[in-house]
Structure formats: structure tokens, C-alpha cells
Amino acid sequence: MEYSKGVIKKVAGPLVIAEGMRDANMFDVVRVSDRHLIGEIIEMHEDRASIQVYEETAGLGPGEPVVSTGAPMSVELGPGLIGSIYDGIQRPLDDIMKVSGNLLKRGVSVPSLKRELKWEFVPTASVGDIVEPGDVIGTVKETAAVTQKIMVPYGIKGEITSIKGGTYDVTETVATVKTEDGEKELTLMQKWPVRKGRPYKEKKAPYKPLVTGQRVIDTLFPIARGGVAAVPGPFGSGKTVIQHQLAKWAEADIVVYIGCGERGNEMTDVLNEFPELKDPKTGQSLMERTVLIANTSDMPVAAREASIYTGITIAEYFRDMGYSVALMADSTSRWAEALREMSGRLEEMPGEEGYPAYLGSRLAQFYERAGDVVTLGKEGREGALSVIGAVSPPGGDISEPVSQATLRIVKVFWGLDSNLAYKRHFPAINWLTSYSLYVDRIGGWFEENVNKDWLKLRQELMKLLQEEAELDEIVKMVGMDALSAPDRLKMEASRSIREDYLHQNSFHEVDTYTSLRKQYMMMELVLGFYNKSMEALKQGASVDKLIKMPVREAIGRFKYTHEDRLDEAFNEIMDKLAEEVANTLEKEDF
Structure with missing residues (x-):
């Protein structure tokens, strides 16, 4: 294949202008100078190509060669991706370190997927099967968590003429497919240009x-x-x-x-x-x-x-x-x-x-x-x-x-x-x-799979938080004592939402993750305190006594409850809440 060759005309930081590149295409990968720096054509003007170079361009000068590879910027896809650490253009940093030490040298060319590793290929298709792009022909167990499915690359359709299990590296042929354009060999690896989305149905x-x-x-x-x-x-x-x-x-x-x-x-x-x-x-x-x-x-x-x-x-x-x-x-x-x-x-x-x-x-x-x-x-x-x-x-x-x-x-x-x-x-x-x-699109999923009241409770939480923001302005001007009893209760309930519900400790072994079921129970508890206290307030209970109820401590600590104790702890707190709210009313009546 005849590659397009040119020479450097101008260097401006990572941008290199090369002449004589008439046969090159937009987004072709090029090798710049004798150091083989990797670059990509981002603009064409007659026979001039503007190239963004993915490596340091210090020391480059006019007259040095530029050679197009004739292919767009692509990545290698196959076993060996998981657990890897790459740079921005899919060069494995651990392999580069072996070649050039701790400091990245320019022009280092290392394959993205390790060629020396062998993978156990287990076929799931057999000879005579008609396959099309995206069909799985076999699997490779890559890590304990991930099994890679080896798929027929885009553009290949036909009949499998040979397929064999065993251990292979990513470049060895694992199957052949007879297509209209002749036999095609399939390996564990495929390439794909990065600027083009992979197709789907x-x-x-x-x-x-x-x-x-x-x-x-x-x-x-x-x-x-x-x-x-x-x-x-x-x-x-x-x-x-x-x-x-x-x-x-x-x-x-x-x-x-x-x-x-x-x-x-x-x-x-x-x-x-x-x-x-x-x-x-x-x-x-x-x-x-x-x-x-x-x-x-x-x-x-x-x-x-x-x-x-x-x-x-x-x-x-x-x-x-x-x-x-x-x-x-x-x-x-x-x-x-x-x-x-x-x-x-x-x-x-x-x-x-x-x-x-x-x-x-x-x-x-x-x-x-x-x-x-x-x-x-x-x-x-x-x-x-x-x-x-x-x-x-x-x-x-x-x-x-x-x-x-x-x-x-x-x-x-x-x-x-x-x-x-x-x-x-x-x-x-x-x-x-x-x-x-x-929220509107996936709200139904929460109602079906967690609880039918999920969206209603979420709405109540949001309403309380928004009302708190409005009341906060008044509190800043005239103090908490100027608020009416229902508004004070509202402020307390909102504080509970912020501190007990929305605040989450990512370093606490239980609080770091909350299942949807537990989230629903926590909403029930926080809003249960507010709704029951509001009822009691209407019947003449003192807002100070409602705010100081000991059960509030238990509501706040519910987020540290293990998943296997949820029902027991939830019912306990709900009973306690009903009892303590009733107590505030009895004392008032007396």
C-alpha cells in the first residue's frame, strides 16, 4: 500500500503543518519525523495537513518527514482491556515503563493489548453456523468478574468454516468465516475508529x-x-x-x-x-x-x-x-x-x-x-x-x-x-x-419495584426542603423564636432530612451504600416524625416537647442499621414514635 508522505512546514506547540499530504484523509493517523511521534490529521488545505501530535514536539523542525498510516485513530478491543491503565491514545503505561523507564520517552510504540498473554477461548458457535456482525462465537474468562464475549466484527457476515477452542493470544486466528468476499479470519481482537460510535440495532x-x-x-x-x-x-x-x-x-x-x-x-x-x-x-x-x-x-x-x-x-x-x-x-x-x-x-x-x-x-x-x-x-x-x-x-x-x-x-x-x-x-x-x-420516566419503576408511595414521599421531601429555604431567610432576619409552631416543626423536620437522610458517610461500612428498600424506610421515618408531630400540634401538643422526643435520635441512627435488621428496627422506631407523640398529648391534657 502506498502511504502518503510529506514534510514538516511549521511547528506550533502540539500543532504541526505538513506539506505534500494530498493523498491523506481527515483523521488519518500519521508518524511525524524520524522519532515516529504519533499524530492525527485534523484539517486539510490543498496539500497541507494540520496535524495534532499526541507527544511532545520539542526539537522538531521544518523539512522532517511525515508519513500517513492510511488509517484513522483506532483502539484495539479484546481480552486484556480489564485492569489495564492506558494513556489517552490507548498505550499501556505499564508496558511503556518497561521499555522506557519512569519517564515517558517519545515515539515509543507498544501494542495496546499484550501479545504475550494467552487466553482460554471457549467456542459457543460451531462449523456451519451462519453468523452476522455482533454474533457471539465464543467466550474468554478475563477476570473473576468479567467474561468477554468474542463477537463477529462489523462488516463480516457468512458461514463459519472452522472454529476451535484452546489457548490463543489476541492475534491468532480462532475461527474462519466464508463471506461473499472470500474467507475472513477472526481473532480474539478487533479494531474500531474512536471518533465513530459503534453501531447497534x-x-x-x-x-x-x-x-x-x-x-x-x-x-x-x-x-x-x-x-x-x-x-x-x-x-x-x-x-x-x-x-x-x-x-x-x-x-x-x-x-x-x-x-x-x-x-x-x-x-x-x-x-x-x-x-x-x-x-x-x-x-x-x-x-x-x-x-x-x-x-x-x-x-x-x-x-x-x-x-x-x-x-x-x-x-x-x-x-x-x-x-x-x-x-x-x-x-x-x-x-x-x-x-x-x-x-x-x-x-x-x-x-x-x-x-x-x-x-x-x-x-x-x-x-x-x-x-x-x-x-x-x-x-x-x-x-x-x-x-x-x-x-x-x-x-x-x-x-x-x-x-x-x-x-x-x-x-x-x-x-x-x-x-x-x-x-x-x-x-x-x-x-x-x-x-x-x-424522574417522570423512571418513577414508575420505583413504584413497581420498591413501593407505590415512592414518588409521593420524594415529593414531600423536596417540598419540605424548599420551604425550609424560604423560612431560613426569615430566621436569619428575626431569629427562630419569631416563627410559628408549625413553621418551627417544619424547620426541625427539614434539618432531619438534611442531617439524617441526605448526609451520607462514604467511609462508614454501613452508611456508604443504602439499598432502595432502606431508602424508602428512612423516608417513612423522617416524614413519619413530621406528619405525626403536626397532627399532635393541631391537638394542642407543645412544639418544644415534640422536638425533644428521644425517638428522634433513633430515627437519625437508623441509617447505620444493617440490612438484615431493617424490618425489626423500623417497626421498633415506628412504635416508639407513636408512643412518644401520644405522651406529649397526655401531658398537655393533664
């Missing part, structure tokens, strides 16, 4: 939640399975802890975590903590179902732009197997900054705050790849890809372009609040500014 409307075990999320602002959420928040408001909690507890089979342009020490924490985190589902390390992509802020800026696409393509591959995948992108703001830098170097017309005019459409292309889908293949498995993107607005100001463009696309907004974080209220999700547009 049908995208379904969201109908069930992605249960996370985090009360403020599941109860007030749920995300659908296959949904998209944004977590904007200023420095120190707990974005990374929330993403860790979701990675650990969300009902997802696979987690893909993209550290995109974050500080090196934060990424180091993630790389150290993830292998240490115990997977509650299997008891093994969380890395047994995780793929990490590390692209820190000191790495070349162009690779940051690619890391988001690399991550979501890997996530789509597992979705196509029928798994539920959760993708965490931390943070899309740094990715947008990389777009802005490349756009500036290309001398494009800047949009708002210097970001390119296409910022919104690029963000939409990324988030739209999420969804609950029916996959290709005869059996039509159901797979889901949920995307949770952290946004780091400068100074915590969400009126800036990246936050606003994101909010126009996503359906869930978990607004982190530095004031709550300073008060040590975690998760610091502000219940007055956050929202979820999935």
Missing part, C-alpha cells in the same frame, strides 16, 4: 434507574440506566469522591474511568486507590472490572482531546456484549480546554470565552454515545452505557460555556456546592439547584 427510551446506593442521587436526582449526568463543582467540593462512590456501588458490570487533564497527584490517588477498593459484588479488587485511562494535565494537550473518545469506544465494546457500563469522565472541562488550545493554534474564529464555536456539538457527540441499546447480532442483547461527566468550572461559576453547553445536553445535574462542603455535608450536592429530568 435500536436505542431504547430510559425505563429503569442506575441504582447507586447514594441517597441524594437515587431518591432526589436519579440517573437512568444508559443516561447521562454532569457533576459540576468547584475545587474541593468532592467530585472525585462521588465518582469513586459511583464506580464502586453503581449497578454497572464494567467501569471505565477517564482521568482527562486532571492534576498528576489526583490521578496518582486514583491509580493507587482503585486497586485497593474492594468490589462489593465479588469481594475482589475493583480493578477486576475496571479500565483506567490516565491523561494528566502535564501530558501533551492533544492526547487529552483523544482520551475521551478512546474511553467511550472501549465502553461501547463492553456495552455490545450486553453489559451495563458506567463511564466516568474527570473532567470534560480540561478536555474543552484542549479543544480551545488546538482551535487557537489553527487560527479558527473563537466563540464564547475563546472556546471554538463547535464546543457544543463536540460535547453532544460524546454524550449522545450513551444509551440503553439492543445490540447487533441475532440474539439482540440489551446493553447500557451510562456517562457521568465531571465539570470543573473556573471559580465554581457554572455560567461559563462548558458548563452551559453540558447542561443543554445532559438530563441530570448534580450541582456540587462549596458551602455544603465547608460545612462537611457530603455528598455536597445542592438539593435546591440540582435536577433530574428522568
Whole structure:
């Protein structure tokens, strides 16, 4: 094959302009200079190609060669992905370290999937079967938690002429398929261009939640399975802890975590903590179902732009197997900054705050790849890809372009609040500014699977919190004593909602995860106190005595109750509540 060859005309940071590239195509991967630096063509102008280089360009000069590979930026998909730590363009960092030591050398070329590893392939199809793209021909047990399904790649359809179990590396032929274009060999690995979403049969409307075990999320602002959420928040408001909690507890089979342009020490924490985190589902390390992509802020800026696409393509591959995948992108703001830098170097017309005019459409292309889908293949498995993107607005100001463009696309907004974080209220999700547009769609699922009163109780919680915010203004001006008895009770009930229900300790072994059934019981208890006390108040009970009832301590501590004692503890507290409310009335009558 004749590759397009050119020479460097100009170097501007990560942007290289090369001449003589008339035969190259947009988004082709190129090798720049004799050092073989990896780059990608992002603009064509007659025979001039603008190339974003994914490695440091110091020392490059005009006249050096540029060679196109003739293929777009692609990732290798197959056994060996799970537990790996990649950079933004899917180079395995552990293998690069073996080759070049602790400091990343330029031009290092290492295969993404380890060629020396052998995998046990168990065929599920047999000779003579007619297969089409997406059909499963066999499985590979990759870790204790993940079995990879080996699928027929896109574009191959025909009859299996040979298939054999055994141990193979990712490049060896495991089956052959007779197609209209002749025999095709299938290996354990397939490649896919990162900027193109993997195809599926049908995208379904969201109908069930992605249960996370985090009360403020599941109860007030749920995300659908296959949904998209944004977590904007200023420095120190707990974005990374929330993403860790979701990675650990969300009902997802696979987690893909993209550290995109974050500080090196934060990424180091993630790389150290993830292998240490115990997977509650299997008891093994969380890395047994995780793929990490590390692209820190000191790495070349162009690779940051690619890391988001690399991550979501890997996530789509597992979705196509029928798994539920959760993708965490931390943070899309740094990715947008990389777009802005490349756009500036290309001398494009800047949009708002210097970001390119296409910022919104690029963000939409990324988030739209999420969804609950029916996959290709005869059996039509159901797979889901949920995307949770952290946004780091400068100074915590969400009126800036990246936050606003994101909010126009996503359906869930978990607004982190530095004031709550300073008060040590975690998760610091502000219940007055956050929202979820999935509630109406997936509310029916909660009513069917948890309790028919779920939405009613949720509505009561939200109403009390909003009324508390209004009363708070009065309290600040004239003090609590100026409030009427019902309003004082309302303030106390709201405090109970905030401190006993919404505040959740991610480091406490019981409180770190709350099942939906337990969440419902906690709502019942908190609102039970309010409703029963309000009734007693109407019958003449003293508000001070109602507020000081000892049962309130038990309601607050219910969140530390183990799952196997829930019914017993719930009934005990409810009986106690009824008894103590009755006591306040007797004393008043006397």
C-alpha cells in the first residue's frame, strides 16, 4: 500500500503543518519525523495537513518527514482491556515503563493489548453456523468478574468454516468465516475508529434507574440506566469522591474511568486507590472490572482531546456484549480546554470565552454515545452505557460555556456546592439547584419495584426542603423564636432530612451504600416524625416537647442499621414514635 508522505512546514506547540499530504484523509493517523511521534490529521488545505501530535514536539523542525498510516485513530478491543491503565491514545503505561523507564520517552510504540498473554477461548458457535456482525462465537474468562464475549466484527457476515477452542493470544486466528468476499479470519481482537460510535440495532427510551446506593442521587436526582449526568463543582467540593462512590456501588458490570487533564497527584490517588477498593459484588479488587485511562494535565494537550473518545469506544465494546457500563469522565472541562488550545493554534474564529464555536456539538457527540441499546447480532442483547461527566468550572461559576453547553445536553445535574462542603455535608450536592429530568420516566419503576408511595414521599421531601429555604431567610432576619409552631416543626423536620437522610458517610461500612428498600424506610421515618408531630400540634401538643422526643435520635441512627435488621428496627422506631407523640398529648391534657 502506498502511504502518503510529506514534510514538516511549521511547528506550533502540539500543532504541526505538513506539506505534500494530498493523498491523506481527515483523521488519518500519521508518524511525524524520524522519532515516529504519533499524530492525527485534523484539517486539510490543498496539500497541507494540520496535524495534532499526541507527544511532545520539542526539537522538531521544518523539512522532517511525515508519513500517513492510511488509517484513522483506532483502539484495539479484546481480552486484556480489564485492569489495564492506558494513556489517552490507548498505550499501556505499564508496558511503556518497561521499555522506557519512569519517564515517558517519545515515539515509543507498544501494542495496546499484550501479545504475550494467552487466553482460554471457549467456542459457543460451531462449523456451519451462519453468523452476522455482533454474533457471539465464543467466550474468554478475563477476570473473576468479567467474561468477554468474542463477537463477529462489523462488516463480516457468512458461514463459519472452522472454529476451535484452546489457548490463543489476541492475534491468532480462532475461527474462519466464508463471506461473499472470500474467507475472513477472526481473532480474539478487533479494531474500531474512536471518533465513530459503534453501531447497534435500536436505542431504547430510559425505563429503569442506575441504582447507586447514594441517597441524594437515587431518591432526589436519579440517573437512568444508559443516561447521562454532569457533576459540576468547584475545587474541593468532592467530585472525585462521588465518582469513586459511583464506580464502586453503581449497578454497572464494567467501569471505565477517564482521568482527562486532571492534576498528576489526583490521578496518582486514583491509580493507587482503585486497586485497593474492594468490589462489593465479588469481594475482589475493583480493578477486576475496571479500565483506567490516565491523561494528566502535564501530558501533551492533544492526547487529552483523544482520551475521551478512546474511553467511550472501549465502553461501547463492553456495552455490545450486553453489559451495563458506567463511564466516568474527570473532567470534560480540561478536555474543552484542549479543544480551545488546538482551535487557537489553527487560527479558527473563537466563540464564547475563546472556546471554538463547535464546543457544543463536540460535547453532544460524546454524550449522545450513551444509551440503553439492543445490540447487533441475532440474539439482540440489551446493553447500557451510562456517562457521568465531571465539570470543573473556573471559580465554581457554572455560567461559563462548558458548563452551559453540558447542561443543554445532559438530563441530570448534580450541582456540587462549596458551602455544603465547608460545612462537611457530603455528598455536597445542592438539593435546591440540582435536577433530574428522568424522574417522570423512571418513577414508575420505583413504584413497581420498591413501593407505590415512592414518588409521593420524594415529593414531600423536596417540598419540605424548599420551604425550609424560604423560612431560613426569615430566621436569619428575626431569629427562630419569631416563627410559628408549625413553621418551627417544619424547620426541625427539614434539618432531619438534611442531617439524617441526605448526609451520607462514604467511609462508614454501613452508611456508604443504602439499598432502595432502606431508602424508602428512612423516608417513612423522617416524614413519619413530621406528619405525626403536626397532627399532635393541631391537638394542642407543645412544639418544644415534640422536638425533644428521644425517638428522634433513633430515627437519625437508623441509617447505620444493617440490612438484615431493617424490618425489626423500623417497626421498633415506628412504635416508639407513636408512643412518644401520644405522651406529649397526655401531658398537655393533664
